[in-house]
Amino acid sequence: MVNFKGTNTSWGLIAKIFHWSIALLLFWQVTTGISLHNMEFSPLKIGIIGSHKISGTVIFTLIVLRLLWRFFNTHPEYKSLPKKHKITSNIVHFILYFLVIFIPIQGTYMTWLGGSDVSLLGLVEIPSFVDMDFILYQKHLQIHYYSAIILTSFFTVHIFAALYHKFIIKDKYEVWSRMVSKNKKV
Numbered sequence: 001m002v003n004f005k006g007t008n009t010s011w012g013l014i015a016k017i018f019h020w021s022i023a024l025l026l027f028w029q030v031t032t033g034i035s036l037h038n039m040e041f042s043p044l045k046i047g048i049i050g051s052h053k054i055s056g057t058v059i060f061t062l063i064v065l066r067l068l069w070r071f072f073n074t075h076p077e078y079k080s081l082p083k084k085h086k087i088t089s090n091i092v093h094f095i096l097y098f099l100v101i102f103i104p105i106q107g108t109y110m111t112w113l114g115g116s117d118v119s120l121l122g123l124v125e126i127p128s129f130v131d132m133d134f135i136l137y138q139k140h141l142q143i144h145y146y147s148a149i150i151l152t153s154f155f156t157v158h159i160f161a162a163l164y165h166k167f168i169i170k171d172k173y174e175v176w177s178r179m180v181s182k183n184k185k186v
C-alpha cells in the first residue's frame with residue numbers, strides 16, 4: 001500500500017509528486033526564460049513566450065495546491081538535525097516558496113503592462129486591471145529576470161544541500177530519503 005499522506009518521518013506521495021513536478025517545471029521555466037533573455041524579437045520568441053506564460057501559471061497553481069496540501073497534512077519533523085541546519089533550511093525553503101509565488105504574479109502583471117493577455121493554465125483568461133505602459137514594462141522585465149536569477153541561485157544551494165546530505169554525510173538525518181524514497185505503509 002502506498003502512503004499518500006505525510007508521516008512524522010517522511011513526505012507522503014502527494015507532497016513528493018508536487019515537489020518533483022514543480023522542480024522539473026522550474027528547470028524548464030528558467031531555461032526558456034534565460035533563452036528569451038538572449039533572443040532577438042522573432043516569431044519563435046513569440047511562440048516561446050506563449051508556452052512560458054502557460055507553464056508559469058501551471059507552476060503557480062501547483063505551488064498554491066502544494067502549500068494547501070502541506071498546511072492540511074502531517075509533515076515530517078527534523079528529528080536530530082542540528083539547529084543551524086534546521087534554521088538555514090527553513091530560510092531557504094521559505095525564500096523558494098516566496099519566489100515561486102512572487103515571480104508568476106509579477107510576470108502576469110508585467111505581461112499586462114506589455115499589452116498581452118494571460119490565461120490561467122492556458123485555459124481561462126485572467127482579466128487585466130492595468131493599462132499598457134512600455135516604460136514600466138521594461139523595468140518589470142528586469143525585475144522578472146533578476147528574481148529568476150535569485151531563484152536559480154537558491155535552488156542551486158538547495159540542490160547542493162540535498163546532495164551533501166545524501167553523499168557526504170550519508171543521509172545521517174534522513175533528509176534525503178524522506179523526499180526521495182518510495183512510500184510504503186508500515
Ligand code: HEM
Pocket residue numbers: 029030032033034036037038049052053054055056057059099100103104105107108111118141142144145148149151
Ligand atoms: C517561476 C516562474 C517564472 C520564471 C522563473 C520566469 C523567468 C523568466 C525569465 C528569466 C525571463 C527572461 C527575462 C528577460 O528577457 O530579461 C522571462 C521572460 C518572460 N516571462 Fe517569465 N518566468 C516565470 C513565470 C512567468 C509567468 C507566470 C508569466 C506570465 C504569465 C511570465 C511572462 C514572461 C514574459 C512575457 C517574458 C518575456 C518578456 C520579453 O522578452 O519581452 N513569466 N521569464
Ligand code: HEM
Pocket residue numbers: 019022023024026027070089093094096097100155158159162163175176177178179180
Ligand atoms: C534535483 C533537484 C532537487 C533535489 C535533489 C531536491 C531535494 C530535496 C529534498 C531531499 C528535500 C527534503 C528536505 C526536507 O524535508 O527538509 C526537499 C525539500 C524541498 N524542496 Fe527540493 N529538491 C530539488 C529541487 C527543488 C526545486 C527546484 C525547488 C524549488 C521550488 C525545491 C523546493 C523544495 C522545498 C520548498 C522543500 C521543502 C518542503 C517543505 O518544507 O514544504 N526543490 N528537496
